[in-house]
Amino acid sequence: MRTLTRFFSINLLFLATLVCASAAQAPRDTIIEAILAKDKARKIELIGSLVGESDEAIKPLLTAWKEDGLFVYQTPEGSVSILVMLAGEKDANDAQAALRIDNGQPLLDAAGKPVHLVGGDLTAVEHDAELRGAMKNVLDLLALATPDVVKRIQAIQAVGFSQDVEKIPALEKRLALETDSGARKSLREALAVTRLKASDADKLTAFNELKDLHSLSSYDLIRTAMRDAEKAGKPELAEAGAHALKAIDLHRTKINFFGTLFRGLSLGSILLIVAIGLAITFGLMGVINMAHGEMIAVGAYTTYLVENIFGTGITIPFFGFSLPIPGIHATGWFYQTYFMVALPLSFLTAALVGIALERSIIRFLYRRPLESLLATWGVSLLLQQALKLMFGSNNVQVSSPSYLSGNWTIDDITFGWNRIFVIGFAGLIVFGVWLILTKTSLGLLIRSVMQNRNMASCMGVRTERVNMLTFGLGSGLAGLAGAFISQIGNVGPSLGQNYIVDCFMTVVVGGVGNLAGTIYSALGIGLVDQSLQQILLNPVLGKILVLVAIILFLQWKPSGLFVTRSRNLDD
């Protein structure tokens, strides 16, 4: 077993070294040259030249050197000296596998077998405090050259915010090598922040640089440096600092303004998506549909099911039985497309549930709106309980596809992909609904039946069928909304309850019976809500003020933003 693990570790090391050996030989050679150099100043110079390099060999070699892990090995046959490092587990004789420093590969004996050596028998490569200091400097800054950009930026920030003036040369060197624009920006910022601790001239350049960079993160440090300058009686320097702060404040205002606009738009789009179905069933058809929220939940659960079918399958407590649903074990991008499949399925499922509801209950209640309120409320409770029995009363997890979990950051303003998607999709849905209502014969029939059911019926329109399809369309749109809600919030049996009030609010403010009104009111409520949150810095107070504003608004305009005028005697 032991030999087996050792075999493995050697193999792994071998693979690892193979990968990096081809990438760059230079740092290895530099280290060997440094080891062999006679003159200490030359050694330090050579080690120093490694600062800012990103070769993977540097870290293990220098760490080993510092800790007496590099050795000079004399081959048994001749007088050839080979520099080696020992790695892997020690065997029974305390021997470890030897790796050649020049290429990182296992040292082979004449028979071509890996050589195992005991550290104590060999001469370790020497080092002293000055050399160790130079090596530590290289190792400290090695992180600045991490291949992963995100980690590199983190390391750059960590070095910068430690404000260690001695690190300036290293940062400068890295800046000269750096190609990634994000990392370059971080380096400039880190350099400037560090220079806040250096000479007055440097401070001045640093203030100006940070002003140009609009560096949000260095705000506190600039303020400290500015106050120090004030105390030291250097008005010019303090003024430069104040300018930098002002520029950053301005930048922050800009971020907040556009950020709020975007967040308002995204909240408005969500309101729009959840409410547009209700704008049809309640607005156009006049059914006070309290089960609208459950249609959203049906859509969300459909997405959940589709996700699991694309994945590993799932067992649901279906009305007390364990119902196993097999999965197709999709991976990679194919798995990620589940959401695209879930969208139409959510629409269809919710539309079918809606049609069933219309056929079984609502069609008897078209002339009795208050009773339809009670009946649909009952249906909503029934559906909630059914969802509980089918999927359990706990919330379920829906994981977002990778293209919906990320963001674009433009000039420090964050645009979440899921939010952009929601905004775009809200536009698409509105466009689609507009197309259906105005450009198709079904739309024509819908509009005629909604305007005057009796007259349309007299003209030979099959109003029953149109009612059914319209209700199905409204419910289907709610199902689509559910698919989106599953990407940003909870999916649970009571999901619909959280949205039903918002839905009615949006439709009523927009003006019952008017789709355009719903659009304006959704975006308006979203923007006002987010702006108030930004100004008041309090999510609850913002929401309360929005509700108060809506109550006052409806006092002033009881029929909402847009009044639908009709010649219908019923109205």
Next chain:
Amino acid sequence: MLKVNQLMTAGALALGALASSVHAEDTVKVGVLHSLSGTMAISETSLRDVLLFTFDEINAKGGVLGKKIEPVVVDGASNWPLFAEKAKQLLEQDKVAVTFGCWTSVSRKSVLPVYEKNNGLLFYPVQYEGQEESQNVFYTAEAVNQQATPAIDYLLKQGYTKFYLIGTDYVYPQTTNLVLLEYLLSKGVALENIGGGFKKDDSGKIISAGKYTPFGHTDYQQIVAEIKQFSAGGKTAVVSTLNGDTNVPFFKEYAAAGLTADTAPVVSFSISEDEFRGLPAKQLVGQLGCWTYFQSIKSPANKAFVARFKKWLKTTTVPGIVKEDRVTCSPMVLSYDGVYLWKAAVEKAGSFDVDKVRAALKSGLSFDGPGGKVTTQPNMHLTKNVFIGETTAKGQFKILEEFKDVYGEPWLLGKFKAK
């Protein structure tokens, strides 16, 4: 018709007599007061389950003082006044010897007068805000210094310099964050490095620290944007007392904004293994938790406990118990410990009398539970180990640090003075 009625009455009487004759001498009634319906049911049902398991385990070994435990399970239905009514029923009608129950602080506060009036005894198992020390409640729960302040200690040690406080708007997060504010200031963290905002009264004293959202809040865009700006200027940790399902939209928004456990970790005090069953665990990987028990504790005692509980779940015939994908978590283990501590106290006192049992509890009893040794304190709290863990993709915690035998201290407001 008359005959049938008579028959039924007679039958019922006979059954009743039979039942009482079986139960009268060799059982002791114990109350279980949790929400089995309503919003809290998701969390509290697990506590009912673990309590029934514990009773079965004790009964199988001969019961308490030779008497079998007879559970009286009532449903508080997430309705706080109903909790008080049910407590009254347990104490005055069923005459239970002890009650195990309550989750939210508001339910505890509403049953408190009932227990004090009837001199009952309630074991309370869920982390709470402190500022309370009733003689009729034994708090197996984590006090603030057994969860929140150790977490801050850990973060300070990791080099975090800025802290953003966020929570759900009710008594536990509000009080905890006020204690944390004082604690952070006493550790030399500047006021401007504590985020979330402050509310001050007329005299300028801070009466509320941190950002609060209502139960069921869904839109965290603005708050996450604020955290992102706050975290730009230094190593930042978010201290979250967000409750229940609001964590889902919060963490989804957090991930979408590009904030991760590497850049700004969130330490949550209300997410245990049980809550993970309804959360997207993958998006929470690396975020921190702090409890006095984790299922991942590698002691033989814990492994045996988890195995016994899972075995019991398979065999139990109690209706309505979810059998799949069950986990154990700190409130469950503290419920379990509570039953055994009560048993130990009863056996020490030699009686079920509440006053005698209380005296025994105050004398410092110990029990080796799944989370390690716990010891009762004179102030009706519990000394126990505290663990910091980071979450894994499987909805478990990887333990990072352990604080041994932390003394439960309920009175913390005003204790920590700024330097």
